[in-house]
Amino acid sequence: MLRVAVxxxxxxxVACAIKILEHYQDEKKxxxxxxxxxxxxxxxxxxxxxxxxxxxxxxxGTDESKVHKWxxxxxxxxxKIWLSEDAGEAGVCLIPCVRLSTDPNASVGEFWRDIVYxxxxxxxxxLTAYNKNRDIKFTSGLSFVTYTSEPVKLLPYLxxxxxxxxxxxxxxxxxxxxxxxRDSPYDVIVNCTGLGSRQLLNDDSMYAVRGxxxxxxxxxxxxxILDESDVxxxxxxxxxxxxxxxxxxxxxxxxxxxxxxxxxxxxxxRSLMPALEHTQHLFDWVGLRPGRDQLRxxxxxxxxxxxxHNYGHGGSGVTLAWGCADxxxxxxxxxQIKSHL
Ligand SMILES: Cc1cc2nc3c(=O)[nH]c(=O)nc-3n(C[C@H](O)[C@H](O)[C@H](O)COP(=O)(O)OP(=O)(O)OC[C@H]3O[C@@H](n4cnc5c(N)ncnc54)[C@H](O)[C@@H]3O)c2cc1C
Numbered sequence: 001m002l003r004v005a006v007x008x009x010x011x012x013x014v015a016c017a018i019k020i021l022e023h024y025q026d027e028k029k030x031x032x033x034x035x036x037x038x039x040x041x042x043x044x045x046x047x048x049x050x051x052x053x054x055x056x057x058x059x060x061g062t063d064e065s066k067v068h069k070w071x072x073x074x075x076x077x078x079x080k081i082w083l084s085e086d087a088g089e090a091g092v093c094l095i096p097c098v099r100l101s102t103d104p105n106a107s108v109g110e111f112w113r114d115i116v117y118x119x120x121x122x123x124x125x126x127l128t129a130y131n132k133n134r135d136i137k138f139t140s141g142l143s144f145v146t147y148t149s150e151p152v153k154l155l156p157y158l159x160x161x162x163x164x165x166x167x168x169x170x171x172x173x174x175x176x177x178x179x180x181x182r183d184s185p186y187d188v189i190v191n192c193t194g195l196g197s198r199q200l201l202n203d204d205s206m207y208a209v210r211g212x213x214x215x216x217x218x219x220x221x222x223x224x225i226l227d228e229s230d231v232x233x234x235x236x237x238x239x240x241x242x243x244x245x246x247x248x249x250x251x252x253x254x255x256x257x258x259x260x261x262x263x264x265x266x267x268x269x270r271s272l273m274p275a276l277e278h279t280q281h282l283f284d285w286v287g288l289r290p291g292r293d294q295l296r297x298x299x300x301x302x303x304x305x306x307x308x309h310n311y312g313h314g315g316s317g318v319t320l321a322w323g324c325a326d327x328x329x330x331x332x333x334x335x336q337i338k339s340h341l
Contacts (some may be wrong), residue, residue: 008192009038039173047151059316070323091153233268
């Protein structure tokens with residue numbers, strides 16, 4: 001029996017757990033047991049307050065070619081769900097999206113525009129419409145179609161899929177990873193603890209990127225609009241509410257709602273879409289993105305055990321989850337071939 005523990009029940013932990021379990025079961029290798037071990041579960045993970053919009057963002061110096069592969073895999077995974085009868089339950093929606101830039105030297109989505117559907121640069125006429133009443137003008141923009149997969153729906157859906165296949169779940173905080181790897185019965189440990197890795201591994205290259213958002217009721221908003229500039233706002237529709245954003249404060253660990261940020265979000269989004277003035281405020285939310293110099297996805301040998309790290313997904317944990325899970329599985333399979341784990 002191969003025993004696998006995935007630590008962390010955020011979008012990355014759950015994606016890895018299901019990817020590993022489904023792989024071995026589809027290969028008819030039933031002597032593999034996968035357990036998710038975590039101190040928090042949905043709806044209390046970092047992704048649960050996010051809109052879950054597909055789009056690489058805040059990834060430090062992570063290699064672009066890897067980000068391209070991981071995010072493409074997730075897009076294909078979402079496409080598969082969207083085409084299935086599970087789309088509603090999983091909260092996967094196909095939405096039009098416009099990303100706008102104020103940087104005359106930037107080209108929006110240069111390295112990922114081939115992944116989304118129908119990407120076209122905005123015309124000068126379209127930009128003029130977005131620039132009405134603005135001091136700092138948008139100089140370029142990209143219009144395309146992509147997915148949202150709001151984790152507050154995607155996580156329960158994936159967890160159910162995992163449990164249905166015989167996956168196990170345990171609530172536990174791992175306080176000492178070395179001891180856990182050495183003394184627990186697991187042969188393979190996958191570390192998906194997000195920002196928790198800062199403490200668990202004394203990883204100083206990890207830091208919080210604080211994000212505050214506001215949720216409103218506005219059923220008539222169908223298009224996501226994002227200002228790519230550093231002080232930009234965004235509007236992203238989800239199934240039952242619309243997310244207005246947002247902040248990205250590096251090394252800020254406060255999870256309290258800040259009134260100044262709230263004002264910035266509401267005023268900024270209204271300037272992008274004036275009709276938002278007539279909407280109902282639902283609630284405000286703060287999350288700490290797991291920022292890192294670069295995403296860490298690699299394995300280490302600990303005696304006859306294998307420890308795989310998969311954390312530091314910054315502002316793109318949802319966007320990269322399925323692609324990263326695929327690489328985690330490849331590391332596991334490669335280690336098995338080499339050493340008969
Ligand atoms: C405001 C905001 C908006 C965002 N919008 C988007 C978006 O639109 N699209 C997108 O792709 N991304 C978005 N993100 C980023 C995304 O939410 C994160 O990158 C993602 O949630 C990280 O997932 P994770 O599974 O790696 O970590 P987490 O979700 O943080 O999960 C970590 C898990 O590990 C557990 N854990 C930690 N330490 C321990 C321990 N010692 N023992 C046991 N368990 C432990 C935790 O309880 C948790 O279950 C947004 C983030 C914020 C804050």
